[in-house]
Amino acid sequence: MDIRQLKYFVAVANERNFTRASEVLHIAQPPLSRQIQLLEEELGVQLILRNSRPLRLTEAGRVFYEQALQIINRLDQLKTATRQIGLQQRETVSIGFVPSTLYGGLPMLVRKLRQHYPDVDIQPVELTSTQQIGALKSGRIDVGFGRIRGNDSTVARTVLREERLVLAIPPDSPLAANAGHISLSELNGQKLIVYPKEPRPSFADHVLSFLNDQDIRPSEIHEVREIQTALGLVAAEYGLCLIPSSARLRSDLHYRLIDDPRITSPVILSHRLNDNAWYIAAIKQLVSDMYAKNPPWLDVEHNVLPGTGLPPSKKAAKEKKAQKKAP
Template identity: 65%
Template sequence: MDLRQLRYFVAVARERNFTRAAETLHIAQPPLSRQIQLLEGELGVPLIIRKTRPVRLTEAGRLFYEQSLQVLGRVEQMLAATRRVGLNQNSVLSIGFVASTLYGGLPSLVRKLRQHAPELDIQLLEMVSVQQIPALKEGRIDIGFGRLRHSDPNVIGTVLREERLVVAIPKGMSLAQDASPLRVAALAGQKVIVYPKEPRPGYADHVLNLLHSHDARPAEVQEVREIQTALGLVAAEAGLCIIPASARQIRSDVHYRLLDGKDATSPVILNHRVGDNSNYIDLVKQLIEEMYAEDPPWLDLEHNLLHRSLLSR
């Protein structure tokens, strides 16, 4: 498998037609079809249903299309950043993050970074917590914002806060008729939607372990890839979903209730390599301290049990 095959596949998936895809790629159709066949042969699964007009992607094809877009986008970022650094135009700071941190402090932090270090080329890479540790050790990212504690001796993990969890409930359910905190045990027998589906372990396992510890066995568990999908299914009355409190702003057409209990939280953790003496790591820590001192709305006491940075400890 090579980047050319990914670009060919993406073109077919976008155009939904081999002839038009070949025209956009400025190649003949037979070699395009041959490369897609080779790609499917290597993967061992069909990606495209050719009998329909326009052609359609299989389930595997849809997943591969999404991943291909991310890979090709990252390659373009890598090429551009490498050229800039090679020309002494920018320094690069790569930040890995879990999606839910976008609804807390990450956007504010990035804005502050751009103001204090305009020479920085900030690369933002969405990756789940379990992916961030190897990415740090391999140098693919410089810092990470995740939600899973770890014990890797090569990576320093600092818990910035413990964010309370809320349960998203379809508005038509009886549980949605009350706004008071809800016991985790009250979720027993409900259909529960968790994310991300993979890789594991991840936030989904954190939620399932919480339910298990309170003897709240779900009637059914549905796994999805993203928090946006999970909340969309809640709005469609397919089940309940437990999310960090700051992510409530994603949708307003579902009802949210805080979960009661000191263990009904999710940590926000800053990770970076041991021995990384970059001035930018120190700057990030300084800006986080300043940001927390400003008491932004997403850091309110009601939704954060531990609401101050631990960087100074």
């Protein structure tokens, strides 16, 4: 077994297809299939179920995939760290993020980090919430901004805010006739588009759990890989989609806030447990400073800060009122 075989297996597991994996790796399919077969023979177990479309991993394959990914990431980290030390390069902080956080405060945070710490190389890395856990454990990233609550005991999580969900609606839909709040029950019997398709669990499962909790049954659920595709299908009148309120990307759609304030998507800061690196405290302080200024993306109606039960501007108003009353 060598690192090349691990990379081959990870590519096949990611693509769920030998042909696509061979294209990604820039090798022919027969030698790729042969290397995976040799790997299975060496391990003495089957890693991939080849008779399914797309390909699926066996239970042993899933375990092997997670471990292989960590080994590859650790090797990349080792190469990068060694080069930085050898070339006396500046310190690097890698930040994992899910794409929807780009429509909220993450760009501002990255700008502020670069302004406050110009000698540090800030590197954003796009990863799903689930992938961020493995990336933190392997050292590929230093902190992550995701949306799915996990239960890994080696990762510390801080909920920065709860962002309410809105329903994206094509403009000619009867549901677009009203600009007010809308009940989640309106999704009964409707076509629903969810994302991302994989890996799971994901934001798609987060949305589907809300529907299951309220016994809401869409007529059809269509899974896609990313939010841009989902909103494009809404614009094509293929269905409806629940998204975080900050991700209202398309101006040709109608958006209505879900009337239940419990229907939210958290923005979660994650890092390795017991990691006391300077950048963790720095990031938390910068986030707190940003929230205190009530930027446009932290709009009044669509966000709630943890522990307050209040949207940001109402929290600030309450604090200001309390200060006036103080002797």
